[in-house]
Amino acid sequence: MVTVSDAEHIIQQQVSAYGVEQVPFEQALGRVLAQDLRTDRPLPPYDRVTMDGIAFRFCDFARGTRTFQIMGTQAAGDAPLEITQENACMEIMTGAALPASVDTVVRYEDLEIENGVATVLVEQVRKGQNVHRQGQDKQQNEVVALANQLVTPALVGMAAAVGATELPVKKLPKVVVISTGDELVEVHQTPAPFQIRRSNSYLVKAALQAYQVEPDLLHLPDDLATTKDQLQRCLAQYEVILLSGGISMGKFDYVPQVLEELQVQKLFQKVRQKPGKPFWFGRHGNGALVFALPGNPVSTFLCLNRYFLPWLHASVGLPTKQEVFAALATDFRFPPDLTYFLQVRLQYSDQGQLLATPLEGNGSGDFSNLVEADAFLELPQERDRFEKGEVLRVWPFKTIW
Amino acid sequence: MVTVSDAEHIIQQQVSAYGVEQVPFEQALGRVLAQDLRTDRPLPPYDRVTMDGIAFRFCDFARGTRTFQIMGTQAAGDAPLEITQENACMEIMTGAALPASVDTVVRYEDLEIENGVATVLVEQVRKGQNVHRQGQDKQQNEVVALANQLVTPALVGMAAAVGATELPVKKLPKVVVISTGDELVEVHQTPAPFQIRRSNSYLVKAALQAYQVEPDLLHLPDDLATTKDQLQRCLAQYEVILLSGGISMGKFDYVPQVLEELQVQKLFQKVRQKPGKPFWFGRHGNGALVFALPGNPVSTFLCLNRYFLPWLHASVGLPTKQEVFAALATDFRFPPDLTYFLQVRLQYSDQGQLLATPLEGNGSGDFSNLVEADAFLELPQERDRFEKGEVLRVWPFKTIW
Numbered sequence: 001m002v003t004v005s006d007a008e009h010i011i012q013q014q015v016s017a018y019g020v021e022q023v024p025f026e027q028a029l030g031r032v033l034a035q036d037l038r039t040d041r042p043l044p045p046y047d048r049v050t051m052d053g054i055a056f057r058f059c060d061f062a063r064g065t066r067t068f069q070i071m072g073t074q075a076a077g078d079a080p081l082e083i084t085q086e087n088a089c090m091e092i093m094t095g096a097a098l099p100a101s102v103d104t105v106v107r108y109e110d111l112e113i114e115n116g117v118a119t120v121l122v123e124q125v126r127k128g129q130n131v132h133r134q135g136q137d138k139q140q141n142e143v144v145a146l147a148n149q150l151v152t153p154a155l156v157g158m159a160a161a162v163g164a165t166e167l168p169v170k171k172l173p174k175v176v177v178i179s180t181g182d183e184l185v186e187v188h189q190t191p192a193p194f195q196i197r198r199s200n201s202y203l204v205k206a207a208l209q210a211y212q213v214e215p216d217l218l219h220l221p222d223d224l225a226t227t228k229d230q231l232q233r234c235l236a237q238y239e240v241i242l243l244s245g246g247i248s249m250g251k252f253d254y255v256p257q258v259l260e261e262l263q264v265q266k267l268f269q270k271v272r273q274k275p276g277k278p279f280w281f282g283r284h285g286n287g288a289l290v291f292a293l294p295g296n297p298v299s300t301f302l303c304l305n306r307y308f309l310p311w312l313h314a315s316v317g318l319p320t321k322q323e324v325f326a327a328l329a330t331d332f333r334f335p336p337d338l339t340y341f342l343q344v345r346l347q348y349s350d351q352g353q354l355l356a357t358p359l360e361g362n363g364s365g366d367f368s369n370l371v372e373a374d375a376f377l378e379l380p381q382e383r384d385r386f387e388k389g390e391v392l393r394v395w396p397f398k399t400i401w
Numbered sequence: 402m403v404t405v406s407d408a409e410h411i412i413q414q415q416v417s418a419y420g421v422e423q424v425p426f427e428q429a430l431g432r433v434l435a436q437d438l439r440t441d442r443p444l445p446p447y448d449r450v451t452m453d454g455i456a457f458r459f460c461d462f463a464r465g466t467r468t469f470q471i472m473g474t475q476a477a478g479d480a481p482l483e484i485t486q487e488n489a490c491m492e493i494m495t496g497a498a499l500p501a502s503v504d505t506v507v508r509y510e511d512l513e514i515e516n517g518v519a520t521v522l523v524e525q526v527r528k529g530q531n532v533h534r535q536g537q538d539k540q541q542n543e544v545v546a547l548a549n550q551l552v553t554p555a556l557v558g559m560a561a562a563v564g565a566t567e568l569p570v571k572k573l574p575k576v577v578v579i580s581t582g583d584e585l586v587e588v589h590q591t592p593a594p595f596q597i598r599r600s601n602s603y604l605v606k607a608a609l610q611a612y613q614v615e616p617d618l619l620h621l622p623d624d625l626a627t628t629k630d631q632l633q634r635c636l637a638q639y640e641v642i643l644l645s646g647g648i649s650m651g652k653f654d655y656v657p658q659v660l661e662e663l664q665v666q667k668l669f670q671k672v673r674q675k676p677g678k679p680f681w682f683g684r685h686g687n688g689a690l691v692f693a694l695p696g697n698p699v700s701t702f703l704c705l706n707r708y709f710l711p712w713l714h715a716s717v718g719l720p721t722k723q724e725v726f727a728a729l730a731t732d733f734r735f736p737p738d739l740t741y742f743l744q745v746r747l748q749y750s751d752q753g754q755l756l757a758t759p760l761e762g763n764g765s766g767d768f769s770n771l772v773e774a775d776a777f778l779e780l781p782q783e784r785d786r787f788e789k790g791e792v793l794r795v796w797p798f799k800t801i802w
Contacts, residue, residue, distance in 0.1 A: 025588070025603070026603060026606070026607075029607050029610055041592075043768070043769060044597075045592070045594070045597060046594055046595055051649075051650075052649055052650040052651035052652070052654070053650075073652060075583060075584075075623060075651075075652070075653050076582050076583060076584035076623070076651075076653075077582065077583030077584035077585070077595065077596055077623070078583070078595065079593070079595055080595060091652065093651040093652060093653060093654075094649050094651055094696070095582055095584045095597075095646075095696065096584070096595070097594065097595035107650070108650045109650070137767050137768065137769045138769050144769050144772060145772045150799075152607075152772070152798075152799055153604055153605075153607035153608040153610075153611075153702075153798070154604065154702065154768075154771040154772045154774070154798075155772050156603050156604060156606075156607040157600045157601065157603055157604030157607070157698055157702075157768070157771075158600070158768065158769065158771075158772050159588075159603075160588045160598055160599065160600035160603040160604070161597070161598055161600040161698075161768065162598075163588060163589070163590075163591070163598055165588055165589050181477050181478065181496055182476060182477060182478030182479070183476075183477035183478035183496045183497070184478070187426070187560075187561045187564060187566055188564070188566050189564075190564070191442075191446065192480070193446070193447055193498065194447055194478065194479065194480055194481060194497070194498035195478055196445075196446060196496075196562070197561055197562055197563075197564055198561065199558045199559070199561035199562040200558065202426070202427060202557050202558055202560075202561040203554055203555065203557060203558030203561070204554075205427070205557075206427075206430045206553075206554035206557040206558070207554040209430055209554075210554075222476060222477070222478070245496075248453055248495050249452075249453040249454075249508070249509045249510070250453035250476075250477075250494040250495055251453070251474060251476070251492065251494060252476050252477075252494060253453070253494075295495070295496065297558055297562075301554075301555065301558075322748060322749065323749065323751075324749050324753075325749055325750075325751055325752065325753035326753045327752075327753055347723060348723065348724065348725055348726055348755075349726075350724075350726055350792070351726065351728075351754065351792055352725075352726035352727045352728055352754050352755045352792050352795075353752065353753050353754045354749075354753045354754075366538050367444070367538065367555075367558070367559065367562065368444060368538050368539050368545050368559065370555040370558075370559075371545060371546045371553070371555045371556050371559050373555070391751070391752055391753050394753075397553075397554070397555075398551075398553055
């Protein structure tokens with residue numbers, strides 16, 4: 001039996017890397033960028049007009065000129081017009097490339113235009129105004145997004161802007177999610193009075209979808225030979241095996257025995273925690289990792305969030321996950337010498353502080369609570385009593401809308 | 402010109418509902434549940450054994466019996482065995498249905514088993530122990546998930562458990578994202594020195610993907626007839642039109658004029674904010690809504706997060722979005738009489754309070770900042786100076802890993 005922090009440490013020592021692949025930029029959302037993204041041109045790529053109006057030479061204005069002959073109109077996307085005479089201007093639109101022969105833009109709101117002549121109505125005109133200078137945000141070949149970050153909508157937009165039709169992203173491990181237990185039937189089936197439906201695999205699969213991981217699903221009956229055959233095949237075919245169930249003291253809990261027969265080195269068995277105490281973790285010689293999680297859905301989900309997802313996070317090269325803390329909204333007692341993961345609802349106080357309200361229901365095993373909970377609050381093993389207002393680490397698992 | 406809160410209010414008055422559809426439960430993640438989800442059987446559906454060990458009648462133990470004849474083994478998924486004599490037991494596994502003839506389970510750790518006889522080694526045995534009673538969590542036909550909430554991994558797992566192979570979810574509006582401007586070329590093209598690539602549409606499309614909305618994309622040239630034809634078609638075909646660009650004072654900014662010609666009633670034009678001041682919002686007689694956003698990517702993204710997504714949130718029936726607040730990490734000044742949306746990075750203090758650190762770069766229009774930012778901090782219009790430590794409303798836009 002190991003502590004929560006031992007378990008975390010042992011798992012983090014098994015952080016791997018799965019290589020890099022190119023994907024179309026439109027499909028990269030939620031993946032991890034594998035190389036720095038750089039500009040192909042300066043940003044902006046030209047002196048970009050930021051207001052609709054007229055463009056002229058500031059030296060004309062400085063000499064006292066207030067009426068300018070309009071020589072033409074340059075829309076965004078037009079090749080630059082040029083001014084070749086004094087006291088002349090062009091009408092010019094937001095987004096257009098400022099021609100080299102002019103340097104200053106006055107917006108329509110500050111003009112009067114009649115008979116092809118524009119009159120400037122304001123005295124405060126600054127040389128270069130209303131122009132976003134070439135390269136002002138970024139130079140050519142400058143980094144606009146560092147490697148090892150999540151591809152966000154803004155990064156997708158930036159990829160489009162710099163012409164990166166494909167993005168190099170970290171490969172994700174090949175994962176199989178395996179359920180065990182002869183009491184389980186398929187979701188569309190009507191269970192006998194002593195059976196239940198298979199739900200854990202779908203819970204895990206859905207949780208992995210947020211990370212773009214698309215696991216295969218497999219169900220194993222409580223049969224030694226089948227369990228061994230199938231686990232052997234999976235160890236060769238997948239980089240990660242996420243098992244649920246079959247790891248307790250039961251006569252048909254073949255999983256630990258079979259894994260050891262298949263040369264999976266046990267790195268720990270049992271964690272000093274509730275829920276999720278029977279958690280078994282090991283590594284095959286070929287590098288495949290086995291996270292054998294307890295079969296109770298709440299235990300499965302806790303171990304997934306507390307151990308597997310941080311491992312995945314590190315294995316795709318993301319920087320250490322930011323720790324999240326919340327203040328306990330009510331007193332809470334938990335006497336056993338275990339770390340307790342309390343299901344909580346989270347909300348922000350108007351001071352921007354996260355508050356965690358316990359959702360106890362029927363204790364740590366109550367799956368129906370999990371639908372209402374936002375996070376697990378981690379109550380350290382060393383203590384029994386936790387007081388209202390205390391700030392503790394929290395593991396949020398809900399997508400934020 | 403309207404204030405930020407006026408704009409918000411006017412948009413929220415246009416909240417719509419788009420009906421309900423059935424989807425396979427495995428595809429419902431991230432959608433909004435349209436009806437309460439109920440159990441088909443009690444939870445647990447039977448008296449469920451929670452430890453591997455033996456089951457016997459507590460009355461035998463109370464009479465002093467400590468050794469029990471083992472009559473057989475019942476695995477999880479087996480039909481219940483029954484005990485018909487005194488001082489007898491069965492071996493029984495976690496997940497099995499407790500037979501009616503027994504009531505108490507003692508785990509293997511507290512037993513000695515030899516020659517078909519189990520001896521209980523502990524004195525503390527409680528009637529009914531290690532059994533999760535039928536219906537203890539939920540009764541049959543009891544609600545396990547209320548309508549109008551996001552389908553999370555836990556909810557997917559619960560749907561599997563109660564046999565809901567399909568879930569009723571809120572339909573999403575049909576959305577088209579339209580870019581405008583002759584300066585824009587496709588992402589795979591090499592722009593002329595006075596052109597840029599189309600990036601806004603991809604930014605918007607990626608932001609909507611998090612909400613499962615899959616918009617169509619369309620680009621309009623700066624041409625009056627085409628703009629009118631295409632917008633007319635879109636008003637008939639889509640429930641929401643998200644435009645970017647074409648709404649300023651420019652000669653080729655046909656959008657507001659064409660929309661009014663097509664009987665789209667303008668509900669506001671221009672918001673007292675930076676970025677995103679030119680924002681135009683209207684409604685067609687057939688109910689189609691037009692969010693015409695300014696063409697600068699930062700303006701587009703701000704308006705999307707501050708106005709469109711809260712509207713979408715309400716239109717799929719989710720309860721009002723929880724307000725998020727953060728403390729400003731440095732002093733900040735913004736003198737103009739506008740609400741300023743400052744790009745910030747967020748992090749939690751070890752007191753669980755969100756801290757917002759400004760990312761100013763080259764001001765509100767710097768698209769390259771957006772890749773690094775986590776949120777917009779809303780600085781109210783009425784004030785110029787904002788002090789370190791002040792708590793203000795924040796609009797986060799990053800997916801949390």
